[in-house]
Amino acid sequence: EAQVTQNPRYLITVTGKKLTVTCSQNMNHEYMSWYRQDPGLGLRQIYYSMNVEVTDKGDVPEGYKVSRKEKRNFPLILESPSPNQTSLYFCASSAGTKLWGANVLTFGAGSRLTVL
Amino acid sequence: GQQVMQIPQYQHVQEGEDFTTYCNSSTTLSNIQWYKQRPGGHPVFLIQLVKSGEVKKQKRLTFQFGEAKKNSSLHITATQTTDVGTYFCAGTNAGNMLTFGGGTRLMVKP
Numbered sequence: 271e272a273q274v275t276q277n278p279r280y281l282i283t284v285t286g287k288k289l290t291v292t293c294s295q296n297m298n299h300e301y302m303s304w305y306r307q308d309p310g311l312g313l314r315q316i317y318y319s320m321n322v323e324v325t326d327k328g329d330v331p332e333g334y335k336v337s338r339k340e341k342r343n344f345p346l347i348l349e350s351p352s353p354n355q356t357s358l359y360f361c362a363s364s365a366g367t368k369l370w371g372a373n374v375l376t377f378g379a380g381s382r383l384t385v386l
Numbered sequence: 387g388q389q390v391m392q393i394p395q396y397q398h399v400q401e402g403e404d405f406t407t408y409c410n411s412s413t414t415l416s417n418i419q420w421y422k423q424r425p426g427g428h429p430v431f432l433i434q435l436v437k438s439g440e441v442k443k444q445k446r447l448t449f450q451f452g453e454a455k456k457n458s459s460l461h462i463t464a465t466q467t468t469d470v471g472t473y474f475c476a477g478t479n480a481g482n483m484l485t486f487g488g489g490t491r492l493m494v495k496p
Contacts, residue, residue, distance in 0.1 A: 305486075310395065310488065311488060312392070312474060312486045312487055312488035312489045313429070313474065313476075313486040313489075314486075315484075315485075315486075329485075360428060360429070362429075374419055374431045374434060375419075375421075375429070375431065375476075375484075376431070377428040377429050377430070378428060379427075379428050380427075380428050
């Protein structure tokens, strides 16, 4: 089954404790992206990657890191989490390097992170 | 940067009533996509509009793309409880950047 898999789905952590949210897709998609969803703010892009070893900042990259060493994986790293990073996080992928034409996003199930 | 505004933020309707959500961009869009997120779920792609003035239908859902390619709407006829969720528009600008609107949360009273 074609899917985007995120782990963990739920996590409660404390301020300053480094954590990684993994994201993997099995559709051979070139484009991958991370979003955070907060009430009233919709989906805001954190980072995206057009291909292996190519990453770019989205709208809200502060406090986050990503890497794209393999095509299928795009982990989101919070080096020193803070309470304002408490949110629902979604990983998404899309075929091709351009997000227009026939390319649409397939989302993972989401990871709910709470930072105390 | 590009901004995509979506209204209303929330909408309560009685089952059987119609519902419309509107999406407006500060810049001309190459295309617009619509997604639905069920409560507790993740966004799922519904449709993409590319041409100026384009109208597409999916059963009770009608999607429109404005003539100037800066606005779009989603209209649901005779809502059902299965329509509950948050509807997002997402616009792609000339620089291939995809920006989501804030979403409209639809609640349907049976």
